[in-house]
Amino acid sequence: MIPVLHTEHLTMRAPRWDDFEAYAAFRGSDRAKLLGGPFTRAQAFNQLAEIIGHWTLRGYGRWMVADHKTDEPLGIVGLYYPEDWPEPEIAWSVFENAEGRGVAYEAALAARDYAYNTLGWTTAISLIEPANERSVALGRRMGCTDGETYQHETLGLMHIWRHPSPEDLA
Amino acid sequence: MSVLQTERLILRQPTPDDWPIYRDFMMSDRARYFGSSGDLGATWKAFAAELGHWQIYGAGLWAVTLRDDDMIIGLVGPWHPPHWPEKEIGWMMLSAAHEGRGIATEAVRGSLEHAFDVLGWDTAVSYIWPDNKRSVRLAEKLGADLDQGAMGPTPETLVYRHPKVAA
Numbered sequence: 432m433i434p435v436l437h438t439e440h441l442t443m444r445a446p447r448w449d450d451f452e453a454y455a456a457f458r459g460s461d462r463a464k465l466l467g468g469p470f471t472r473a474q475a476f477n478q479l480a481e482i483i484g485h486w487t488l489r490g491y492g493r494w495m496v497a498d499h500k501t502d503e504p505l506g507i508v509g510l511y512y513p514e515d516w517p518e519p520e521i522a523w524s525v526f527e528n529a530e531g532r533g534v535a536y537e538a539a540l541a542a543r544d545y546a547y548n549t550l551g552w553t554t555a556i557s558l559i560e561p562a563n564e565r566s567v568a569l570g571r572r573m574g575c576t577d578g579e580t581y582q583h584e585t586l587g588l589m590h591i592w593r594h595p596s597p598e599d600l601a
Numbered sequence: 602m603s604v605l606q607t608e609r610l611i612l613r614q615p616t617p618d619d620w621p622i623y624r625d626f627m628m629s630d631r632a633r634y635f636g637s638s639g640d641l642g643a644t645w646k647a648f649a650a651e652l653g654h655w656q657i658y659g660a661g662l663w664a665v666t667l668r669d670d671d672m673i674i675g676l677v678g679p680w681h682p683p684h685w686p687e688k689e690i691g692w693m694m695l696s697a698a699h700e701g702r703g704i705a706t707e708a709v710r711g712s713l714e715h716a717f718d719v720l721g722w723d724t725a726v727s728y729i730w731p732d733n734k735r736s737v738r739l740a741e742k743l744g745a746d747l748d749q750g751a752m753g754p755t756p757e758t759l760v761y762r763h764p765k766v767a768a
Contacts, residue, residue, distance in 0.1 A: 473684035484649030515642025
C-alpha cells in the first residue's frame with residue numbers, strides 16, 4: 432500500500448519494525464531538539480506507528496529513506512498532513528549517519544515530484560524552524576520562498592516556505 | 602482484513618472512517634482516563650498510531666461493532682509498544698449510548714481468546730488508572746486479579762492479570 436520510490440542513491444519505502452532502533456536513536460538525540468524533542472522510546476514508538484497510520488488515513492505520507500544498496504535507514508522524508516497542520520507539507524529529517532550526503536535533498540525532490548506528478552498537488556509547503564539552518568538551506572536549494580507564517584495552537588508561530596508550483600518547475 | 606466474531610459483535614481492524622467518532626470521544630470529558638490531551642493534532646496522531654500498530658505487529662486494538670451496524674462503538678485488544686512492561690489487552694468504549702449492555706465484556710473476552718489462541722500469548726494484563734472504577738469493575742468481572750508485584754507503565758497504574766482462557 433505504501434509505494435516504493437527509487438532515486439539515484441536511495442530507496443524510499445514503508446517504515447518497518449526493524450527500523451525502530453535507528454528511528455528511536457534519532458528521535459532521542461539532540462538532533463531532534465529542533466523538532467520538539469528529544470523524545471523517549473515510548474514517544475518514538477508512537478511516532479513511527481503514526482507515520483505508517485498517516486498513509487492509511489491520508490493515502491500518502493512519509494517514507495523511510497534507506498541506502499539503496501545496504502537498506503540502512505537514513506531518514507524520514509515525505510508528505511505530512513496531520514489534522515492540525517495549515518496545509519499538506521513536504522517534510523524531511525535525516526539521521527546523523529546521513530548528514531552531509533545530500534540525502535534530504537534527493538529524497539525531498541522525489542517526494543515533491545510524487546506530490547505534483549502522482550497525487551496532482553498544485554502547491555506544497557515546508558514548515559521550517561528559522562534556527563534550523565540546514566533545513567533553511569535545503570528549503571532555499573529547493574527553490575522555496577519564505578514569508579508566510581501560521582499560528583499553531585500549541586506549537587506557536589510556524590514559518591512556511593512555499594515550494595515552486597508544478598508550472599514553475601515545468 | 603482480520604475479523605473476529607462474538608455472539609453479538611464483530612471486531613474488525615479500525616479504518617479511517619472511524620476517525621470522527623474516535624475524535625469526538627477523545628476530545629470529550631469521557632476520555633479523561635485514556636490519555637486524552639484535548640489537542641486535536643495529538644488526537645489525530647494517536648489515531649494514526651493505532652492504525653500503524655496493526656501494520657507493525659499484525660495486531661492491535663480492534664474496532665468493536667454490532668453485527669448489524671458497522672459503526673465503531675469501542676476499541677478493545679492488544680497493545681504492546683516496546684516500552685510497555687508486558688503485552689496488554691486494552692479497552693475504551695467510545696459510545697456512551699452502548700454502555701451497560703455487556704458489550705465491553707463480550708469484546709474483551711473475544712480479544713483475550715484471540716490473543717491466547719491465535720497470537721500465542723502466554724499471559725495478558727490490563728493497565729488501569731486507579732480512579733477508573735468502571736474499568737476496574739470490568740477487569741474483575743473478567744476474572745482478572747490485581748497483580749501487586751507487576752510493573753505498569755507508570756507507578757500509579759494498576760496491573761490486572763487475566764486468567765488464561767481456552768476457546
